[in-house]
Amino acid sequence: MTQFDVLVIGAGPAGYVAAIRAAQLGFNTACIDEFIGKDGKPALGGTCLNVGCMPSKALLESTRQFHNLLHTFKDHGISASAPSIDVPTMIARKDKIVKQLTGGIATLFKANKVKSFAGRGKLLANKQVEVSFHDGAKETLSATHIILATGSVPIAIPGVPFDGKHIVDNVGALDFTAVPRRMGVIGAGVIGLEMGSVWKRLGSEVTVLEALPEFLSVVDTDIARIAAREFKKQGLDIKLGSKVTGAQVMGDEVQLSYVDAAGGEHQISVDKLLVAVGRRAYTQGLLSEDCGVKLNARGQIEVDEHCHTNVDGVWAIGDCVRGPMLAHKGSEEGIAVAELIAGKAGHVNLDTVPWVIYTEPEIAWVGKNEKECKDAGIPIKTGSFPFAAIGRAMAMNEAYGQVKIIAHADTDRVLGVHMVGPMVSELIAECVVAMEFHASSEDLARICHAHPTLSEAVHEAALAVDKRAIHRAN
Ligand code: FAD
Ligand code: NAD
Numbered sequence: 001m002t003q004f005d006v007l008v009i010g011a012g013p014a015g016y017v018a019a020i021r022a023a024q025l026g027f028n029t030a031c032i033d034e035f036i037g038k039d040g041k042p043a044l045g046g047t048c049l050n051v052g053c054m055p056s057k058a059l060l061e062s063t064r065q066f067h068n069l070l071h072t073f074k075d076h077g078i079s080a081s082a083p084s085i086d087v088p089t090m091i092a093r094k095d096k097i098v099k100q101l102t103g104g105i106a107t108l109f110k111a112n113k114v115k116s117f118a119g120r121g122k123l124l125a126n127k128q129v130e131v132s133f134h135d136g137a138k139e140t141l142s143a144t145h146i147i148l149a150t151g152s153v154p155i156a157i158p159g160v161p162f163d164g165k166h167i168v169d170n171v172g173a174l175d176f177t178a179v180p181r182r183m184g185v186i187g188a189g190v191i192g193l194e195m196g197s198v199w200k201r202l203g204s205e206v207t208v209l210e211a212l213p214e215f216l217s218v219v220d221t222d223i224a225r226i227a228a229r230e231f232k233k234q235g236l237d238i239k240l241g242s243k244v245t246g247a248q249v250m251g252d253e254v255q256l257s258y259v260d261a262a263g264g265e266h267q268i269s270v271d272k273l274l275v276a277v278g279r280r281a282y283t284q285g286l287l288s289e290d291c292g293v294k295l296n297a298r299g300q301i302e303v304d305e306h307c308h309t310n311v312d313g314v315w316a317i318g319d320c321v322r323g324p325m326l327a328h329k330g331s332e333e334g335i336a337v338a339e340l341i342a343g344k345a346g347h348v349n350l351d352t353v354p355w356v357i358y359t360e361p362e363i364a365w366v367g368k369n370e371k372e373c374k375d376a377g378i379p380i381k382t383g384s385f386p387f388a389a390i391g392r393a394m395a396m397n398e399a400y401g402q403v404k405i406i407a408h409a410d411t412d413r414v415l416g417v418h419m420v421g422p423m424v425s426e427l428i429a430e431c432v433v434a435m436e437f438h439a440s441s442e443d444l445a446r447i448c449h450a451h452p453t454l455s456e457a458v459h460e461a462a463l464a465v466d467k468r469a470i471h472r473a474n
Contacts, residue, residue: 004030006341007129007143009121009286011035012046013053014318014330015149016105021338022147023112030141031114032121032131037102038095038175042118042134044105045098046151047319048327051171054101056194058094059174060358063201067360075397085202087178094174117141123148125290127313145313145341148293148301149334150286152279152319157186159246160275166249170195173274180204184256184270188215188238190357191276193231197359199272200236207268209242209258211277218355220369220418222384222404227363227420230400234360242266247273281320296322306346307337315341329353352435356425361401364428367416367435370406379409383441383464385457387421389471392452398422403461405431405441412440412465423454430458441465 006022008015011033019031035050037043043050066085073079109116119133128142154169156162164172173195179202185192188210200206215238216224231238241261248255254273258266281300287293292311294302301316303309309316315337318330329348336346357363373380384404387393393400401421407414417431434444444462449455460469467474 001128002030002139002141004028004115004141004143006030006145006147006338007141008032008147008149009123009129010046010149010151010318010320011044011105011116012149012151012318012330013048013327014151014334015046015147016044016109016334017331018147018149018317018334018338019114020108020112021335022145022341023114025338025342027145027338027341029112029114030117030143031109032117032119032129034118034120034134036134037098039099043098043102044109044116045102049101049105050098051174053327055094055098055174056170056191056198057358058097059090059198060194062090062093063198064360067201072397085179087176087202091175091177120285122288123286123291123293123314124288125292127311130288145315147334147337148283148286148309148314148316148320149318149330150282150320152325153282154275155278155280157244157275157277160186160244160273161247162275163249166252166254166271167247167273167275169275173199173272173276176272180270180272182207182253182270182272184209184254184268184273186244186273186275187211187277188240189276189278192274193236193357193359195274195276196236197231197234200234206236207270208236208238209244209256210238210240211243213241213261215240216363219363220365220404220416221371222402223363223365223418223420226401227359227361230361230420231359279319279325283320298322306340307333307348308340323350324353324355326353326355349436352432354428354432356428358425361398361421362424363420364424365416365418366428366432367414368406369416369418373406373415378415380406380415381409381412381441381465382406383461383466383469385460385464385469385472387454387457389460390452390454390457392454392456393422395452396422403427403457405444405458405461405465407441407465412442414439414441414444417458417461419457421454421457427455427458430455 005027006029008019008031023029122130183204185208245257296302317333319325332348339346354366386402404418406416449459463469
C-alpha cells in the first residue's frame with residue numbers, strides 16, 4: 001500500500017492549495033480528484049475553476065463589454081454600427097480560460113511534486129483511502145494526515161427536476177449555446193444575480209423568483225436597496241416573496257408555477273430555467289461507515305476551529321465544512337491546515353472573509369452589517385460616501401453606488417465595510433487589511449489615498465464617520 005504524509009481528497013481551491021502548501025513544507029503529498037472536464041478528461045480546480053468562479057467571471061466580463069458597447073460607449077462619443085455577439089465564440093473564450101487555469105494547477109502539482117490521482121476517493125478506517133479510478137480499477141492508499149476537501153453541489157427543489165437542458169444549475173447556465181429569449185431564475189442570490197445578469201445583458205428577458213420578502217438579505221440594507229434600484233433599471237425583473245410550486249418542461253419551454261407574497265397563484269413560461277437556491281456540502285460516498293468522521297445536522301463535515309475532524313489526523317476544509325462557501329475561504333483553510341500539520345501556526349478568521357458579487361454594479365462587503373450590529377446590541381456610528389462625488393468614477397462613466405463604513409460608537413474600531421459600485425471587488429481588500437489590523441475609522445481617514453482613484457470613496461466614507469467628509473456636505 002502506498003503511504004503518503006498528506007493525502008488530500010478534492011482538488012478545488014481548498015484541496016489543491018492545501019496540497020501545494022503541504023508539498024512546499026516538505027511533505028510527501030498526493031491529491032485525488034474525480035472531476036471530468038468538458039473535453040472528457042480529468043480536470044483539476046474543482047467547482048471554482050471548472051464550473052464556478054472563473055467561467056462565470058469570464059462570461060460576466062464578455063457581456064459587460066457588450067452591454068457597454070450597446071449602451072454606454074455612446075456617452076464617450078464612441079459608436080459602432082450593428083454590434084452583435086457570437087455566443088459560441090464567447091463560450092469558447094470562457095472554455096479556453098478554464099482550460100488554461102485547470103492545466104495550470106496540473107503544472108503546479110508537477111512543479112511541487114504533488115502526486116495526482118484522477119478518480120474517486122473514499123475514506124476508510126485507520127486513515128486509509130480507497131481510490132476508484134475512472135477505468136474501474138481500485139487502489140488503497142494510506143497517509144499520516146488526510147484532508148477532506150470535496151466541496152459542494154447545488155440544492156434541488158422539489159417539483160423542479162434538473163434536466164440539464166431546460167432546467168439547469170450553474171453548469172448548464174454557463175453553457176447555453178444561444179441567448180434564451182426568456183430566462184427564469186429561482187433564487188435572487190449570488191449565482192442567480194450573476195448568471196441572470198450575463199444573459200440579461202445579451203438580451204434575455206430575465207425573471208428572478210426569490211422566496212424571501214427582502215432582497216439580498218445577507219447584504220447591508222442600504223447597499224441592497226441601491227443594488228436593487230440599479231438591477232431594476234437594467235430590466236432584471238426580481239419578484240420577491242415568490243414561492244415556486246413546480247416546473248414542467250412542455251415541448252421546448254418550461255412552465256413555472258409560483259405563489260406571490262399575497263398568495264396569488266401565477267404561471268410563467270420560459271425557455272431556460274436556472275435553479276440557484278444555494279449549495280450543500282458534498283460528502284456522498286466519501287465516508288465509509290467505520291471511518292469515524294462525523295457530519296453535523298446540516299450534512300457538513302464537523303470540524304473544530306482548526307478544521308480538524310473528530311478523528312485524529314483527519315481534517316476538512318472548504319465548502320464541505322461550516323462557514324461561507326467561498327473559494328478564498330477554502331484556500332486559506334487549506335494553507336492553515338498544511339501549516340498546522342507542519343507544527344506551525346495556522347488560522348482563518350471567518351469574521352474578515354470578504355464577499356463580492358460580480359454584478360454591475362459590483363457589491364462587496366466584509367464584517368458585520370448595520371442590522372447585525374444593532375441585533376447584537378453593539379453601539380455604532382456609520383459614514384457613507386457616494387461614487388457620484390468621486391472624480392475617477394465620473395471619468396469612468398460609472399458614478400453610482402457608495403461605500404459605507406460601520407465603526408464602534410465608543411472605540412471607533414471598524415466593524416464592517418459595505419460597498420456597491422465600480423470595482424468594489426478590488427476596493428474591499430484595503431478594508432479587509434484594516435479590519436485584520438483592528439483599525440479604527442480614524443486610521444482609514446488618516447491614510448493618504450491616491451488621487452484620482454476610486455479608493456478615495458473609502459477615505460471619504462471614513463472621514464464621514466465623524467462627519468468631516470470633504471467633498472460633500474455632512
Ligand atoms: P470544490 O471547488 O467544489 O472542489 C471539490 C472537488 O472535489 C471537485 O473537483 C470534486 O469533483 C471533487 N470531489 C468531490 N468528492 C470527491 C471524492 N469523493 N473523490 C475525489 N474527488 C472528489 N466563490 C468565490 O469565492 N468567488 C466567486 O466568484 C465564486 N463564483 C462562483 C460561481 C458559481 C457559478 C459557483 C457554483 C460557485 C462560485 N463560488 C465562488 C463558490 C466557489 O466555487 C466554492 O466556494 C469553491 O469552489 C469551494 O472550493 P472547494 O475546494 O471547497 O470545493
Ligand atoms: P445563495 O445562498 O447565494 O442564494 C440562494 C437564494 O435562493 C437566496 O436568496 C434564498 O433565499 C433563495 N431561495 C432558497 N430557496 C428558494 C426557493 N425555493 N424559491 C426561491 N428562492 C429560494 O445561493 P446560490 O446563489 O445558489 O450560490 C451558492 C453559493 O455559491 C453562494 O452562497 C456563495 O457561497 C457561492 N457563490 C459565490 C459567488 C461569489 O463569491 N461571487 C458567486 C456564486 C456563488
